[in-house]
Amino acid sequence: MLYVDDDDILTSAGAAAGMDLCLHLIRRDHGSGIANQVARLCVVPPWRDGGQAQYIARPVPEASGSNTAGAREWALRQLHEPIQLSRMAVQAGMSVRTFSRRFLAETGQTPGQWLTAQRLALARGLLEFSDLPVDRVAEQAGFGSASSLRQHLSAAIGVSPAAYRRTFQGLDHGPIGRRPVDAGN
Incomplete structure (x- = not known):
């Protein structure tokens, strides 16, 4: 998840996800039209689906002490x-x-x-x-x-x-x- 909105507690997965959370708050409080305008001004997509976790690099395990x-x-x-x-x-x-x-x-x-x-x-x-x-x-x-x-x-x-x-x-x-x-x- 990029962000979680649990009523009075909101968290984001990182710095870029913080932008997603901010846009979510704007969308929730002022509607999609305003959130879309803010996204355009910030040069970010108005909404991301959360699949960005797929882009996190996963390194190869260290070779030391390994039999394989x-x-x-x-x-x-x-x-x-x-x-x-x-x-x-x-x-x-x-x-x-x-x-x-x-x-x-x-x-x-x-x-x-x-x-x-x-x-x-x-x-x-x-x-x-x-x-x-x-x-x-x-x-x-x-x-x-x-x-x-x-x-x-x-x-x-x-x-x-x-x-x-x-x-x-x-x-x-x-x-x-x-x-x-x-x-x-």
Whole structure:
């Protein structure tokens, strides 16, 4: 939740969410029209759905003292290829069962969940910082197809690759603060 309004107690999730809470108060006390005007003056969206928690970075667990760290590091270099659980276990020098158990204890995720999360992190970075077509992003991140990437991204954070890219790259790639040139003048 970006903010919580519990009658006489209101809290926000952080600085940006504080703006959402302020707009909520204006909307509640003065209506949507006034809240929308204030949002425009502040150059913020008049309402966000709270899905922004999906944009919080989740780092890879530290490698120190880990039995599966080497396998994770190896897998990170292979994300663009299919990765079998048995290959990860070999990289760690363990049986599949032991590897799976230790992996879960060390990361809090199964190897499959972790691989998907790492592939999504790679895809998100490519969507944010490159102009690669979505099908190439999917290939480089190991999803194989744009359709598979769309399904995984939507399941994980509720947005399509195109929507995610728009959120982080913006609609206009021109210089910030510069007005578009009017061809008629």
